[in-house]
Amino acid sequence: MHTELTTIRSVLTRASGFLETVCSHSLQPYRGCPFGASLCGVGCYVQHSLHVTQGRRWGSFLEVRTNAAEAYQAGYERERRWARAHRAGFVIFLSSATEPFPPQEQRHGITRSILESMLDRPPDGLIVQTHSHRVADFRDVLVPLAQRCALRVHVSIESDRDRLPGLPPAASTVAKRFAAAATLRQAGLRVVVTVAPLLPIDDPDSFFARIAGVADAVVIDHYIGGDGSVGGARTRNTALPGAMAAIDATSVALEYRDRMGAIAQKYLPGRVGYCRDGFAGRWNPT
Ligand code: SF4
Numbered sequence: 001m002h003t004e005l006t007t008i009r010s011v012l013t014r015a016s017g018f019l020e021t022v023c024s025h026s027l028q029p030y031r032g033c034p035f036g037a038s039l040c041g042v043g044c045y046v047q048h049s050l051h052v053t054q055g056r057r058w059g060s061f062l063e064v065r066t067n068a069a070e071a072y073q074a075g076y077e078r079e080r081r082w083a084r085a086h087r088a089g090f091v092i093f094l095s096s097a098t099e100p101f102p103p104q105e106q107r108h109g110i111t112r113s114i115l116e117s118m119l120d121r122p123p124d125g126l127i128v129q130t131h132s133h134r135v136a137d138f139r140d141v142l143v144p145l146a147q148r149c150a151l152r153v154h155v156s157i158e159s160d161r162d163r164l165p166g167l168p169p170a171a172s173t174v175a176k177r178f179a180a181a182a183t184l185r186q187a188g189l190r191v192v193v194t195v196a197p198l199l200p201i202d203d204p205d206s207f208f209a210r211i212a213g214v215a216d217a218v219v220i221d222h223y224i225g226g227d228g229s230v231g232g233a234r235t236r237n238t239a240l241p242g243a244m245a246a247i248d249a250t251s252v253a254l255e256y257r258d259r260m261g262a263i264a265q266k267y268l269p270g271r272v273g274y275c276r277d278g279f280a281g282r283w284n285p286t
Helices: 068-086 110-120 133-146 174-186 204-214 230-236 240-247 254-267 275-279
Strands: 002-006 012-014 025-027 061-065 091-094 125-130 150-156 190-195 217-220 272-274
Touching: 012 068, 025 068, 068 110, 110 133, 125 133, 133 150, 133 174, 150 174, 174 190, 174 204, 190 204, 190 275, 204 217, 204 254, 217 254, 217 275, 230 240, 254 272, 272 275
Parallel strands: 002 061, 025 091, 091 125, 125 150, 150 190, 190 217, 217 272
Antiparallel strands: 012 025
16 A cells, blocks of 8 residues: 555535535545455445546555645635535535545544544534444544534445455454444434445345444445446446355346345335435435
8 A cells, every 4th residue: 555645725526426416525535545455445436537546556545635624624615605505505525535534544633633623614514424433433523523513424334244255355344334333323423324335135134123223324325326337337347246246146236226225114214215315315205
């Protein structure tokens, strides 16, 4: 992993495409992602962005945006004004193109500095999106921040399996992510488990019952319709569909999402969302 310290001019990116109805801005404390070489990195759509990778292998580099908190403060008034005028409020997605709580965060503290800045200058809404159990270590700042803005923590748990055949393991085990979700919810935070992208689930009833015990809602997102390309074409070019099909051939069709969604509704009635509606907090009626 090549790590370098960088500075940026602006850290608040106006949302477009998939995120346009989810938030007004995305915010990336880092560029690149250390989890890129783990299970979630296999199908990660960010690896297809030349703007981000500049030809580098996904998971091989990390740019630490050392002035991210200052850049947030500098852009705050302007971007909040724009969001309130042109979108449904100043709602930030942290993060859509990196993991905000990678192991390197312990040393660099970039995400923490941003969250602390938000205590002084809160957005209207904040969606914290993570694949890491380390998010639970940030409840000391997330809990007071939830008093200042509408805050949801999205913990990605794509399956009850830690491994798919032939692919690297998850960076953070399923058990650790469940434990983190439980800790955050016990701290009074609003927690959503994002099953995104949906991977083959060994025991769907147990899985969604377990989610109902640690989260307020669940989002299910299949790579078909969820990876930003027509029919999941981007993901089809990765090793992910083959590994999914080796476990359950039906899991690579969109119908699998609907079947899992019907089971999820049993345990979280009225609190199941799909694709971008789910990420935006819009739940399907039972
Ligand atoms: S943590 Fe997120 S950004 Fe990083 S590799 Fe996994 S899916 Fe991609």
